[in-house]
Amino acid sequence: MTKATAPLTKGSSGSADEEALREAALEAADRLFYAKGVQGVGMDELRTASGISLKRLYRLFPSKDAIVEQVLLGRHRKWTEGVATAVARETQPRERLLAVYDFLASWFTEEDFRGCAFINSFGELGGTSPRVAEIVRSHKDDFQKYLSGLTAEIGAPPSLAPQLAILAEGAQTTAAISGSAEPARQARAAAEVLIDSALSRR
Amino acid sequence: MTKATAPLTKGSSGSADEEALREAALEAADRLFYAKGVQGVGMDELRTASGISLKRLYRLFPSKDAIVEQVLLGRHRKWTEGVATAVARETQPRERLLAVYDFLASWFTEEDFRGCAFINSFGELGGTSPRVAEIVRSHKDDFQKYLSGLTAEIGAPPSLAPQLAILAEGAQTTAAISGSAEPARQARAAAEVLIDSALSRR
DNA sequence: GATTGCAGAGAACGATCGTTCTCTGGTTGC
């Protein structure tokens, strides 16, 4: 009864399994780290949650730090994708910009929402882990550059993008701490004013 | 602070010393926690940094958690004071509001600036420590209420205060991560637009 | 069928965590 699956050559078939396991491990790690903080989750807890033995975890990743790094990089990919998808649904440049805040609003209503994982990680580890600090910095830089592209679409001055970014960051932390999705709407309303003001002064 | 002599009415003999020690311990704890995260600092490190023996530390405070709590409450006092002082220097209501962002700007240039301790603590411990989450929440709530008072001075609609708060929060995290004080000026510029827009629509 | 290799489960390791206890030496009260 143990021969039912994967009777192929094991040399190359293990790689696909490995990738699936890696993915499962990262998913569990992401969920745990996000909910309880990186240092609040031990490798044993990750083992239990993922169902992957410690030995295997350490064959998939060289260290916990590497898992943290991969989790953050995965979050970066998902965030970038999510924002881009939300923006792509709109055609008018102004609406495309505001779509960012609608994306935030729907994210904030997820029941396990606990703020921006990058801000959280920076607060916890930014002072002691240069690698984490670097990843967070480049994530935020990426977002600013993305906003710059969107503001350029409407011909707004370059000073608008950082202001809109600050609104987004503030909405994330405020929503996390207050436990409400309202900051997304408040930030959106503020963004409208800033955008319109920038456009009228163009 | 210049205190000449220990007041007799403050407490029994030895209490003044204890209070000074408690203050010194909290000062060291604040500096270390802020720089390296709460969980990144052990009690042994706090002992070394403060020069206060473990035995004494545990007579001054019942646990590390209590120290964390006191550090946060102390930060809250200092923040509230600092903002109020900066605001009090201005007389015109609009300038009083903007003084908040000038206060941020000068804070951001401090060399050991590493963001808002409350946001950082929330990211690290908010998911596991209800007490920390509560303190952070009430600190941010306090700030919002303070801003509400300032916006009421200029007769702006109540919707303005949360927007200005979001700008301040975003400026703090963005400045921390980017390592620049620029976000304070950007937030200030955005606040001006929001304030003037709110006033013209009044 | 014997041998080899590798998987999983979890015990074990050294380090460090928050917290407590022991030991020592000096001060105080009589």
Place this chain on the structure above:
DNA sequence: GCAACCAGAGAACGATCGTTCTCTGCAATC
């Protein structure tokens, strides 16, 4: 002078951390 007490330094404690190792049993190879 002597007993009682208390402060300080740091060892010790149990728990837990990230990481590695051992043990066991199964599967594949000659």
